[in-house]
Amino acid sequence: MIYEAPVKDMMFLLDDWIGIDQIAALPGYEHVDRDTCEFVLEEAGKFCSRELLPLNRTGDEHGAVFKDGAVMSPPGFREAYAKFCENGWPGLDADPEHGGQGLPRLLQFLIDEMLGSSNMSFKLYAELTHGAYHLMASEASEDIRTRYLPNMVAGSWSGTMCLTEPHSGTDLGLLNTKASRSEDGTYTLTGTKIFITSGDHDLTENILHLVLARLDDAPAGVRGISLFLVPRTLVNDDGSLGERNAVNTASIEHKMGIKGSATCVLNFDQATGYLVGAENRGLMAMFRMMNLERIAVGIQGLGVAEIAYQNALAYARERTQSKAPGPRPDPSKAADPIILQPDIQRKLLKIRAQVEGARAMAVFAGFQADVQARSVDPDAVEAATDFVALLTPLVKSYLSDLGVSSALEAQQVYGGHGYIREHGMEQLVRDARITPIYEGTNEVQAVDLVKRKLTLHEGRLVQRLFQRWKELFDAQATEDELDFVMAPAREALLRLRDLTGWMVERLADDEATALAAATDYQRLFALTAVACFWAEIVAAMAGREGAFFEAKRRIAGIFMQQVLPETVALAVQVRNTDKLSNAVPLLDEA
Amino acid sequence: MIYEAPVKDMMFLLDDWIGIDQIAALPGYEHVDRDTCEFVLEEAGKFCSRELLPLNRTGDEHGAVFKDGAVMSPPGFREAYAKFCENGWPGLDADPEHGGQGLPRLLQFLIDEMLGSSNMSFKLYAELTHGAYHLMASEASEDIRTRYLPNMVAGSWSGTMCLTEPHSGTDLGLLNTKASRSEDGTYTLTGTKIFITSGDHDLTENILHLVLARLDDAPAGVRGISLFLVPRTLVNDDGSLGERNAVNTASIEHKMGIKGSATCVLNFDQATGYLVGAENRGLMAMFRMMNLERIAVGIQGLGVAEIAYQNALAYARERTQSKAPGPRPDPSKAADPIILQPDIQRKLLKIRAQVEGARAMAVFAGFQADVQARSVDPDAVEAATDFVALLTPLVKSYLSDLGVSSALEAQQVYGGHGYIREHGMEQLVRDARITPIYEGTNEVQAVDLVKRKLTLHEGRLVQRLFQRWKELFDAQATEDELDFVMAPAREALLRLRDLTGWMVERLADDEATALAAATDYQRLFALTAVACFWAEIVAAMAGREGAFFEAKRRIAGIFMQQVLPETVALAVQVRNTDKLSNAVPLLDEA
Secondary structure, three states: OOOOOOHHHHHHHHHHHHOHHHHHOOOOOOOOOHHHHHHHHHHHHHHHHHHHHHHHHHHHHHOOEEEOOEEEOOOOHHHHHHHHHHOOHHHOOOOHHHOOOOOOHHHHHHHHHHHHHHOHHHHHHHHHHHHHHHHHHHHOOHHHHHHHHHHHHHOOEEEEEEOOEOOEOOOHHHOOOEEEEOOOOOEEEEEEEEEEEOOOOOOOOEEEEEEEEEEOOOOOHHHHEEEEEEEOEEEOOOOOEEEEOOEEEEEEOOEOOOOOOOEEEEEEEEEEEEEEOOOOEHHHHHHHHHHHHHHHHHHHHHHHHHHHHHHHHHHHHHOEOOOOOOOOOOOOOOOOEHHHOHHHHHHHHHHHHHHHHHHHHHHHHHHHHHHHHHOOOHHHHHHHHHHHHHHHHHHHHHHHHHHHHHHHHHHHHOHHHHOEHHHOHHHHHHHHOOOOOOOOOHHHHHHHHHHHHOOHHHHHHHHHHHHHHHHHHHHOOOOOOOHHHHHHHHHHHHHHHHHHHHHHHHHHHOHHHHHHHHHHHHHHHHHHHHHHHHHHHHHHOOOOOOHHHHHHHHHHHHHHHHHOOHHHHHHHHHHHHHHHHHOHHHHHOO | OOOOOOHHHHHHHHHHHHOHHHHHOOOOOOOOOHHHHHHHHHHHHHHHHHHHHHHHHHHHHHOOEEEOOEEEOOOOHHHHHHHHHHOOHHHOOOOHHHOOOOOOHHHHHHHHHHHHHHOHHHHHHHHHHHHHHHHHHHHOOHHHHHHHHHHHHHOOEEEEEEOOEOOEOOOHHHOOOEEEEOOOOOEEEEEEEEEEEOOOOOOOOEEEEEEEEEEOOOOOHHHHEEEEEEEOEEEOOOOOEEEEOOEEEEEEOOEOOOOOOOEEEEEEEEEEEEEEOOOOEHHHHHHHHHHHHHHHHHHHHHHHHHHHHHHHHHHHHHOEOOOOOOOOOOOOOOOOEHHHOHHHHHHHHHHHHHHHHHHHHHHHHHHHHHHHHHOOOHHHHHHHHHHHHHHHHHHHHHHHHHHHHHHHHHHHHOHHHHOEHHHOHHHHHHHHOOOOOOOOOHHHHHHHHHHHHOOHHHHHHHHHHHHHHHHHHHHOOOOOOOHHHHHHHHHHHHHHHHHHHHHHHHHHHOHHHHHHHHHHHHHHHHHHHHHHHHHHHHHHOOOOOOHHHHHHHHHHHHHHHHHOOHHHHHHHHHHHHHHHHHOHHHHHOO
8 A cells, every 4th residue: 555645735724724823823832833844744744654554454464462361462563653652753742841842733633644544553552642641631630740641742651541331332421430439549440441442552661541430429420420540550659660550451352443453341440540630520521632532533534535545546547447438548558547437537536525625624623722722812712612612523523434435435446456455445444434433423423513512602603603604705706716616615505504593493392303313414514614614725725826726726626516415415304304203113113 | 133034025025016926927937926935035034044144253254264275165154055955045046947946036136135134155155156057058058058057056066257357357358368179179278367256165066167268369359258167177978077177276365354255366277168158259148147146236235234224223222322302211211222312213214215115126127037038028028128227237236335335324323332343233344345346346337327228229228217107107196195205206207317318418429427427327316216116116005004004105205305315416416527527637646
């Protein structure tokens, strides 16, 4: 497989659309400039292509192995992880106080895409540490922060998120891992957690589990959940490693994909834990972190879509089969490259239009996350908070679905050769397939979008986003040369506004109908949002000439012509959920 | 996993829609009646649930194994295959002259669905034999028929189709396996074939390869391809097995799915072969057989969709998580079964509406194949031939895509539990994924539909099908109580007619645009066809009361409301391919 990080497109979005000056204007990011961004992205891209991509198939073929109670990562992962840490990648957006580089979260998201392209399994060992770091940095006591965070930033200690239990996945209110207060101010945890990514492995000296559990006297449901730090190996007061804690790996899962990543069943058997944040407030703390993780999971899907595109394009140029319609490049040959087949061209252009549009949505969300975290302007923070909250389910669901659909389409370009393991395309499908499932299934995202985000602050979140785009379209002259993008995007926005009104009404009168429509509505919203981001981009580069800008405009056109029309169908399906209830009793039949 | 063959729905389609009397009116099928059909389907269903389903995961986990130059099928397959033969399943629709039961092809297709549901890998060992039998029965010399066919019908000898070579897949004109005439009237074959399903295994005493090859003096391209029978073990004049032929298995493929099926690389090294049909006419003979194989591959996808639905429904009833909206069945419980979540209900109903509609399309195509093969009325044969030719790419592409999409949706119902191997859902996705690829990718089907079927006999094929449905809709009263099905189906048909005109024009003026639109047009055609078959069904059972018929009407409504709207979007995308060409040069960028 080949992979070249799309640094040019990333730099275009940062520099020509978002504006690097806008990032540098945020407190703490004064040192961020064009050269820094480009250098960091180039280096990350090289690391991913040279070090991680070659291990991707090894990770799949060999898998993480569970033996004698411990997990071994696939061959080569230890060496690559050591280089990853040497180069400082674990601390990219970490606080300099803990040894981090203090770069924007947005850059981290772009690098997340590259990691997702080159090696999803490897990425997961680092990603959970990254999430745990940020959660602890914002919620843990100073003592914990001082003692643990520098080792996480250095990459020598890793992190996990222990939420799911056998009977408690989507509904965390059902969890029953127990925590008891000990006399020394620590806690004792007992219970079983499943689906714990990187729950055990051999890449780091220690593993820090962030565990949701219920105190003996906690209220039932989600308001009785607390968050604990439970290190695999206890840490002495001087920061050195002490005794092994009572956390054991019972098994690892045999999965469809991301086989190089260890997904563990962990048993906590009176393990020592430290409270993070306040008692009974653990779920809210976890959710603050999970929102950014959800964006990161969407970006994994984007990463897979990008590498699937690059390889399908390369294969289509190389593979000869049948004669192309129209003038043939070399009529003496028995067959032409399949890239000359119109259906292959349409497929590839369609993936590219979706990938570039999805990347824009992710970049916008990433920038707003930085504004939310750093700005001192309360209005800007409020706006950014609204944007991040609203876009989180859209980025998570749309980009993860795009990862799967693009991998499937790219696999199809290979014909029978795409079905055998050798070419790696089928691995992309299997790896990408987890992204619509974990960190809250895409259906859970849709419920979050519809039940929570649409009505939060009396609808302010959607109003703000719609207003942004209304201003964009109002500012366009009629009969504009950009109408081929502006007109369909504006029309889609109007459709989305109407339908949002319909959804909010249903939510009040007939919640079941609104919830039945939620997934289709979410996809329609995401497609419309991407169309509007394309419109922003095309407006931002209006009048600029050259091959790159011309290509962007044409790809924007492909999005409008070949992708956006799906919203017309989705709108009909959403409204038709009104009639769904009369068929529901059929599901009760034997 | 669970599986119960949908015999009730199958019998409904046979008896209440197609009419078993219509089948029994065909020469040779006089003995076919309702009881026979029901008995055969019930028995096949039991065999699939009891014998084949339990081996499905074994087949996947163990796989076919290649060792010391030979393939071993997964544990249990030999025993199951022996029972399969004892019960007479290999000869269901074979000629009684060769020991077959002489039952309709339509019944075979229904059993194919059950085999696809319960064990795709196992099915493939039998399916290729079935195809080879029919090809030899229609094309081979009497000597070959007498000597080989009874053993195929008994299941003791199996068959393969050897078409693909490393550089010749979709484009068979490129193949270069050589055949030379020997003095004794036999031929000597040399070359390498890849992707040969059941190319070697331990289930039968002999394997008969049907091989496409090129005679030394053959013209180039598709008009220089001949068909040969090349037995793995040569057969003596008295029918006993003789020497081993010069066919060797070089390796088997490591695939995404259908791992229990051996996909072989075969080397022919001056192997002895026997001409089937006329020299240089091999491809046409092969294609006649492949058309029915293409329908069978679509039906594999249908089978996977059905079992995916059954299991997702069962899981959704069992798995409790979160509280359902609306009145709760037992408010004392902490959580409700997820079947009460509206999004899960919509997903499941949508799969069911597609599966039942797709089954109707397959049944119609299967019945027409029987009419085509058996009827003595030339008009009926012409009509049936047209229907089969036109529906083949639609059944193959729509049903295979449905297998993948339904398996993905069903997997999603399981959440994280769908991603681990234990529940079997991820295997369904991996197994189904081959169906849009093999027997001609779905894109190849689209080219066949657009370039060949639309224009064949000056458009007679589509006109005939459209006329059938126009008559159906014309016969409906306005303000009919069936309007909820009739109106959307009629509207979709009008849209398809318009778009077909557009496609035929483009085909004449601008072939590249027509070909770029072919896949979306094909899907739009199939969705419209299924809607029209639903309309036929609803009309056929008008006025009939009872839970079964009421359920059918409601499910038909779900198809119209939640599935058919996609055609609106597809129609826009098809017309927009007019604008695609300006973006095509972007694919040349570095």
